[in-house]
Amino acid sequence: MSMCCYVNELPVKRPQKKVSDSKRTTSDPMFPGYINNSQIIFGGRIMSSIDKLAYMTAKEHAEQEVVTLSAYILFHKPVYPNYNLVLKSSVNYVGKTSMEVGVRVEAENSITGDIYHANTAYLTMVAIDQDKKSVIVPELVTKTYDEIRRRKEARQRLKILKNL
């Protein structure tokens, strides 16, 4: 346990949680009804899947209600109907009340199983209490090479985000 924050001028001991405690993978079939005029899956539909997974991931880490503060989503390649989205998420970085969740989205052909990288997303999620005020979340323990790299990269993104 380490000290970090003060609530009502009293120091707060923060619990620690590992990246693996909240890491998630989920699948979402893309039905033909989700296409836009270009006959590819509407970006907003994919963003909804990303946001839901980021919500579940951050809530699992925080053990409290969370809201989305910001989202950066890159559409590397289009997704076609009858593909499945395969979404993988993890908490990359934790501040005091905010968390960056990274989501990798792959598109999987539901017949052949062929798979390709479709999206990269980084979302800032903030834990809130019943009065919708931001509240402190557990610290993040990063151990593996990738976890430490993602944490460093998230810190860089946060600096840019705060200067916008």
Ligand SMILES: CC(C)(COP(=O)(O)OP(=O)(O)OC[C@H]1O[C@@H](n2cnc3c(N)ncnc32)[C@H](O)[C@@H]1OP(=O)(O)O)[C@@H](O)C(=O)NCCC(=O)NCCS
């Ligand atoms: C998210 C929200 C509760 C934050 O409220 P707030 O008064 O700005 O709260 P705080 O000032 O305490 O900041 C909360 C955290 O967000 C971070 N933050 C605030 N503005 C930021 C910005 N522009 N960029 C990056 N981080 C930011 C703060 O640094 C803080 O993180 P930290 O505690 O880890 O350092 C509030 O902005 C809100 O309710 N937004 C609407 C959310 C929403 O409707 N989302 C869509 C539906 S889920």
